[in-house]
Amino acid sequence: MPAPQKDGPRANRDIRGVRDVQLIDDTGQNRGVVPFFDALAMAEEVGLDLVEIAPNSVPPVCKLLDYGRFRFNEQKKQNEARKRQKTVEVKEIKLRPGIDKHDYDTKMKSVQRFFEEGDKVKVTLRFRGREMAHQDLGLKLLERVKHETAEIAKVESEPMLEGRQMIMILAPR
Numbered sequence: 001m002p003a004p005q006k007d008g009p010r011a012n013r014d015i016r017g018v019r020d021v022q023l024i025d026d027t028g029q030n031r032g033v034v035p036f037f038d039a040l041a042m043a044e045e046v047g048l049d050l051v052e053i054a055p056n057s058v059p060p061v062c063k064l065l066d067y068g069r070f071r072f073n074e075q076k077k078q079n080e081a082r083k084r085q086k087t088v089e090v091k092e093i094k095l096r097p098g099i100d101k102h103d104y105d106t107k108m109k110s111v112q113r114f115f116e117e118g119d120k121v122k123v124t125l126r127f128r129g130r131e132m133a134h135q136d137l138g139l140k141l142l143e144r145v146k147h148e149t150a151e152i153a154k155v156e157s158e159p160m161l162e163g164r165q166m167i168m169i170l171a172p173r
Contacts (some may be wrong), residue, residue, distance in 0.1 A: 008074070010052045011067045012040065021062040024053070033059055090169070092122045095145075097137045108148060115152050115172040125159075125166040138166050146170075 015021075015036065023031040023039045026048055034042075039062060043050040049067035052060055091114045093107050114121050123145055125138045142159040146168065153170040160167060 008071060010055065011049045012043070015050065015052050015060070015062070018060055020059045021050075021052075022057070022059050024061065024063040026064045039064075086118055088118065088120060090120045090122050092124055095123065095125045095141060097125065097127065097131050097134065097141060099141070108145070111145070111149060111170075112152070115149070115170075118172055120156065120172070121153070121170045123168045123170065125168075127164045127166070132164065135161065135166070142166060142168050 010016075018036050020033050021036050021039050023034040023042070025031055025042075026046060040050050043064050046064060048064045049070075050062050051065055051067055051070060053063050054061035091110075093111055093114075095104075095107060099107075111121050111123075123142060125142060127135065127138060131138070139159060146155055146159075149170060152173060154173055155168065156171045157167070157169040
């Protein structure tokens, strides 16, 4: 039964099927092409591990280093990258065709805040009853939103009608 596959680079006796390796010592000096068992002996002599850095090159590049510390630093880098990552959320603003000026201004302040946070905004315009006969008013309203947010946002999807709703998606610039 084959050994379970480990994640990360192979180290010491896990490196198999290799006669020679390109060796880099613990000070970063290139030692050139060395037989695998000599490289392993050098690693044990210094008290470090022989870690395969570039397995696909011919011969594979191996380095003498402390494998535990190497894995710890790799994990630390991944955690830092995960912390810095920002997930983009899609926030939704719901409007009606007959919206008053003050209500509209309040909604636009929210849209502005969402863009400052780096989120996308889905502007939904809902038609009820006879409003469906005046879709041009809804389209004018979405065009107004698009025009007012032109400097801070770009249109990701143009206004389109889905059932009784007209939807437009905006993304921050």
